[in-house]
Amino acid sequence: MSYKDIYAAWRAAPEDFWADAAKGIDWIEAPQTVFDADADVYGRWFVDGTCNTCWNAVDRHVEAGHGDRLALIYDSPVTNTKRQITYAELQDEVATLGAVLSGMGVGQGDRVIIYMPMVAEAVIAMLACARIGAVHSVVFGGFAAPELATRIDDAGAKAVISASCGIEPGRVIDYMKLLSEAIDIATVKPGGCLILQRDVQRCELVEGRDLDWADAMAQARAEGRRADCAEVKATDPAYILYTSGTTGQPKGVVRDTGGHMVAVNWTMKNIYNVDAGDVFWAASDVGWVVGHSYICYAPLLAGCTSVIYEGKPIGTPDAGAFWRVIADYDVKVLFTAPTAFRAIRGQDPEAALMADYDLSGLQSLFLAGERSDPATLQWAEEHLGVPVIDHWWQTETGWAISSVPMGIEALPVKHGSPGVPMPGYDVQVLDDEGQPVPNGTLGNIVVKLPLPPSCLPTLWNAEERFKSSYLNDFKGFYATSDAGILDEDGYLHIMARTDDIINVAGHRLSTGAMEEVLAHHKDVAECAVVGKADALKGQMPLGFFVTKAGVNRAEADICGELVKMVREEIGAVAAFKMAVGVNRLPKTRSGKVLRGTMQKIADAESYRMPAAIDDPAILDEIKDVLTTKGLVG
Template sequence: MHSRYRAVYQQWQDNPEAFWAEAAKAVHWFTPPDRIFDPDQGVYGRWFAGGETNTCYNCIDRHIAQGRGAERALIFDSVMTGEKRVYSYDDMLVEVQAIAAVLANLGVGKGDRVIIYMPMVAEAVFSMLACARLGAIHSVVFGGFAAHELATRIDDSEAKLVISASCGLEPGRVVPYKPLLDQAIDMARVKPQACLVLQRDQLHAPLRYEHGDVDFGQAVEAERVKGTQVPCVPVAATDPLYILYTSGTTGQPKGVIRDNGGHMVALAWTMRNIYGVSPGETFWAASDIGWVVGHSYIVYAPLLAGSATVVFEGKPVGTPDSSVFWRVIEEHDVKVLFTAPTAFRAIRRDDPDGDLIYRHDLSGLRALFLAGERADPETLKWAERMLKVPVVDHWWQTETGWAIAGNPAGLGLLPAKYGSATMPMPGHAVEVLDDAGHPVAAGTLGNIVIRLPLPPGCLVSFWRADQRFRSACLEEFPGYYKTADAGLVDEDGYVFVMARTDDIINCAGHRLSTGAMEEVCAMHPDVAECAVIGVADQLKGQIPCGFLVLKNRVERDHALISKEIVDLVRQEIGPVAAFRTVMIVKRLPKTRSGKILRGTMQKMADGLPWKMPATIDDPAILDEIGEILADHGYSCNRQALRA
C-alpha cells in the first residue's frame, strides 16, 4: 500500500491551522472555536480558543445520539478475579451518570479536582468520565502508590475528593489501598471533603465515616436505581481535563495539564491515522490508567473514535503464564495491540520459541505498537516473526500525550528501519541541536527538540507552575520544546531516539549512546533484556557497564556469555566504547510502566545519594543490584534517601 504520510505531513506544514481545523470536525462542539490557534494565550499559545465542548459527551453521548448505543464500548477482563464484562455505550452512560450524581451530591463541580487512586477496574474509567462530565479535573494516581507520594499530589492539586478502592490485586497477593490512603490524608496539608471507596470482594476496608468516607458501591447503586440523569457541563476547549503527575527531580511532582479541546482533536485524529482503527473495532492498550498511555489510549482515544477499548487487570506473564495476551486478543477480537517493549521482553524470556502463541487464533490482529521505552531491534524482530504482523515502534512522552514520531498504519506504513521510531507526526517539527543550540548534521547525535508551538493534545503547562514549565522545557533551547531525549535524524528524515540525555555518556571525550550499546547486547541469542549505564571512571570520565537478563533455559557458562557480549560490542561499536564490564542479573529494576531505572542504578554504582523511586515495581530488585555491584568491586551507595 502506498503511504499518504508525506502528503499529509506536507498539508500540516503548509497550513497548520487549516489542518487542525479540519481535524476538529470529528469533535462535537457546543460552541465552535472562534480561533483555531491563539498565540497570545497561555505559555506558548492555545488551541481552539473560544470553543466549548465536553469530553464525556464526545466519548459516550455522541455515539448514542448517532444510534450506536447498543454497540460495545468497554471490555473489562480481569485475570486476577476471572471477571469479564462487556459494556455498551448505553451501559456506560448509566454507570457514568450514576457516579457523576454521587460526585455532584458531594459538592464536586466544574473546576474542582478529584484524585482517582484505583486499580484497573471498569469503575476507574467510569469515574474519570464522570469527572469530565461535570467539568471537574481528575488526577489519576497509580493504585498502591506510596502514601507520601499520594499526599504530595493531594496537596498540589488541592483535591476536593478522592475516589479509591479497598485493594488492588497483584500476582499472589492483595494490596490494601485504604491504609495508604488514610496515611496520605493524615500527612497531607489539604484534607479532601470526602473519600469514595469501592469495596472489592477480595478485601473489605473499614470506612472512617467521621472522615467523610462513603461506600462507592452503595452510593452509586442508589443513583443507578433512581435513574438519575446528569447533563454534560460545557467547558472551554482550553479548560483542563486532567492533571497527570510525573516524578519531579526536586521531590515536588510535576503536574502535566491536558486541556479538553486540543486533547480530543489530537486523539481522535490518531486513532484513524496512526493506529488505523475504525469505529466498532476493538483496540487494546495494555497499560494502566495511572500512566499517560492509559489516559490517552485506554480511556479517551478509543471512545472518542467510537472503538471498543479493553480494560485489563493482570500482567503479561505469570497471570497465569505468558499466553494471556494471546487469549485476550483472540477472545475479544483485538485488531491493534499497544503495549510496552518490556512486556514483550518478558514474554520472549518465558516463551522464546513462541510455543504458546501458536495455540491461539490471532488472525484478526493487524498490528502491534510499542512505546514507553526504546524498542530494541531484536525484540521487535522476534515479535514480527511470531505474530506475523507489522510491529511499530513509536515515540512519545507523558508531556506530549500522543506520538511525536511513528509509522502511521492508517496512512499506509512507511518502510521501517530497525531502531527508528520512523517519521515525525503532523504537528511535530522535530530537530536535533547540539548543546549550544545549533542544528547538527544528519546522522549526528544531539538533543531532540520540537519547534513551538506544540500541537493540540500536548501539555499546556504544569499545574499552577508556568515558570517551572518554561524553565524545565522551553528556556534551554528558545523557540523549542526540549524533549530531554538524545538521538539523531538520518538523511531520510527517520528519527532515532537513542537515550535520555542523562544516559549519553562521555567516555574519554567521546559522546556515546547507551541505547546503541543495549541494541548490540540484545543481539546476543541468550539475552532477554539488558540495560547499559555509564559509571564514573577516574581515567576516562565515564565507562559503560552492562546488566543482562538471560532467557529462560539458558545453561551456558555466564563468564563465556559475558565475554561474547563484550566482544560483540567491540566489534559493532568499536574499542572506543570501552565496554568491558558485564553483570548478569535475574531481573532489572523497573517502574510499574516498564521503564528501566537506569538513573537510579547509575547513582548506586557511583556511590551517590539516591531516592527510592515512587513508581518502582519491586524495591527488592535494587537490593539485588546493590549486592551484584558490590561483588564487582563498586563502592556503591546501597542506602536510599528517606522520602
C-alpha cells in the same frame, strides 16, 4: 494522500489542518479561532470553543444509535472476572456517578484524585469527572502514601475515588491503608472519599469521610439523579497527570479539553488505522499517560471497544496471556510497552504458546514507553506476522511525536527507529549550543514551537518550572530531554535520554546504542547500560543483562561475548569492558528500566526510592551483585 503530502499540507497551513481535524468532535460552541499565538506561553488551541469530553466519548455514540455497541471489555485473570459494557450502559454509569460526585460537593473545575486498580470503574470515574467538568488526576494504584499525599496537596483535591484493594500476582495491596495514611500526611484534606469495595479484600469505611461506591450509586438511581454534560471551555484542563521530576517534586502535566480531544481522536484512524466498532487494546495502566489517551479517551472518542486488562504479560497465568486476550476479543491493534514483549520472549523464546490461539484479527502492534531494542521488535514481527511500530511520545504530549502512520501510509519499519515525525511536530536535532546538526549526527531532539493540540500548555500551578523544564534550554523549541538522530530518510532514532548520554574520555556515547548490541545476543532476554563514574575516563559503561529462560551457561562466557560484540559493532571507543548478570532489572510498574537508580547504586551515591518501582527488593539484588563483584563505588 501519502504521508509526505499530508505532512507537507500541515507544514503549509497548520491551522487549516487542525481546523479540519476539529470537525471530528462535537462542539457546544464551535471555535472560531483555531490558534491564538498570543495566548499563554506559546499559544493556545481553539480558545473560543466549548465542549464536553464525556459527551464526545459516550453520549454522542448512543445518540447516533450505537448504544448496543461494546464500549469497554474488562478482563481480570487475577480475579478470574470478565465484564462487558455497552455504550448505553456506560452512559448510565457515568451519568449516575457524575450525580454522586456532585452530591459530594464536587463542581466544575474542582480536582478529584482517582487512586484505583485496573478495573472498569477507574475509566468510569475519569469519564464522570469529565462529564461534570471536574479535573481528574489519576494516581497509579499502590503508590506509597507520601507520594499520594504530595499529589493530593499539589492538586488541591476536593475528593478522592479509590478502592478497597489492588491485586497483583501473589499479593493484595491495601489501598485503604495507603489512602488513610496519605490523607493524614496531606495538608489538603479532601471533603470526601468514594470507595469501591472489592470482594478479594473489603475494607472498613471511615465514618463521615467515606462513601461506599455501590451504595452511593444505588441511592442515586433510586432517587433518579443523573448528571448532564457540563459546558467546558476548550482551554479548561481536562486532567492533571503527575510525572516524576528531577527535584523529587512531581510535575503536574496539564491536558486541556478541546485540543486533547481533537488530537487523540485524529490519531485513531490516521496512526493506528482503527474505525468505530474495532477492538483496541492498550495493555497499560490508567495511571500512566497511555492509559489516559488509549484506554480511556481516544478509543471511546472514535467509537471503538477498549480493553481494560488487570493482569500481566507473564504469570497470569503464563506467557500466553496476551495471545489469549487478543484471540478472545478479536483485538485489531495492540499497544503495549517493549518490556512486556521482552518478558514474554524471555519466558517463551520460541513463542510456542502462541500456537494455541487464533491471532488472525490482529493487524498491528505498537510499542511505546521506552526505547525498544531491535531484537525484541524483530522477534515480535517474526512470530506475530504483523507490522510492529515502536512509536515515540511522552506524557507531556499525550500522543505520538513520531510513528509509522498506518492509517495514512504503511511506511517501511526501520528497526531501532520510532518512525517519522507526525503532522503537528516539527522535530529537529540540535547540538548543545542550539545549532542544527547534520543528518546522522547525535544531538538533542527538540520540537519547534508551537506544540500541536493535546500537548501540555503548562504545569499545574508551576509556569516558571514549565519554562525551565522544557522551553528555556533552546529558545523557540520544546526540549524533549531525549537524544538521537534524524537519518537521511527523515526517520527519527531515539538513542537515550540526554542524561543517559555518557562521556567516556571526551567521547559522547549513547547507552542505547550499546543496549541494542547486547540485546542481539542469543542468550539475553533483557539488558541495560549505565555510565559508571571512573577516575581516569570520567565514565565507563556498565552493562546488566538477564538471560532467557533455560539458559545455563557460565556468566563469564556471556560477558566476554558481550564485550566482544560491542567492540565489533561500536568500536574500542565505547570502552565497554564490564557486564554483569542479574536475575531481573528494576523497573517502574509501567515497565521503564530504572537506569538512573542503577547508576547511583554503582557509584555508591544516595538515591530516593522511585515512587513507581515495581519491586523495591530488586535494588538490593543489584547492590549485592555489584558489591560481590567489587563494582560499587
